[in-house]
């Protein structure tokens with residue numbers, strides 16, 4: 131019967147990656163997506179930039195918007211200090227189910243809280259539900275038209291502080307023009323971008339780095 135792409139990604143992990151070895155899980159997904167079928171994981175080129183930002187920020191609290199199959203979740207979780215709190219939000223139950231298994235295969239299920247639900251519903255509940263005051267790092271990789279509304283929502287809910295870092299995927303492709311416009315014209319943010327390429331392709335892409343300065 132029909133096997134979905136997410137199921138094929140999970141099978142590639144279970145077949146080619148070593149349990150408990152996050153790097154082998156990342157490698158298995160990247161090999162599958164570059165050799166067999168494209169999928170919207172952040173990929174290895176942008177993934178290395180993500181790794182360097184996570185290592186530099188060394189965050190005690192992290193929020194990821196849009197888990198998808200858990201590729202970036204595994205990359206981030208594998209670099210966090212033991213005391214860190216990492217929440218990833220995913221509203222599609224099928225993607226959430228695959229992501230849970232990918233995260234578990236990497237042996238990182240204790241480092242991540244995958245919350246099934248919409249960011250707009252959950253962002254206002256995070257403080258009370260998870261005892262988190264502010265986020266040191268937020269990775270935005272969900273629907274691109276939600277980047278701006280969710281960033282404003284995080285501001286309103288007091289989840290961002292001076293020094294918080296927001297990292298946004300896909301500001302060129304598919305693009306998040308309203309988001310880029312907003313953060314570039316706001317005095318609150320110091321922003322710059324990392325030149326890169328769209329995952330598994332040669333297309334120009336940037337990772338958009340935002341530091342909150344006030």
Ligand SMILES: O=C(NC/C=C/[C@H]1O[C@@H](n2cnc3cncnc32)[C@H](O)[C@@H]1O)c1cc([N+](=O)[O-])cc(O)c1O
Pocket residue numbers: 170171172195196197198199219220221222225247248249250271272273274276299300303304328329
């Ligand atoms: O469209 C892209 N990403 C959208 C990602 C969406 C993921 O975030 C979840 N989601 C959405 N709103 C949500 C709200 N709350 C929770 N999860 C949510 C969706 O269920 C999906 O798992 C994309 C597209 C390309 N591309 O080349 O076309 C490349 C990329 O790197 C991309 O990230």
Ligand SMILES: [Mg+2]
Pocket residue numbers: 170171172271299300
């Ligand atoms: Mg993306």
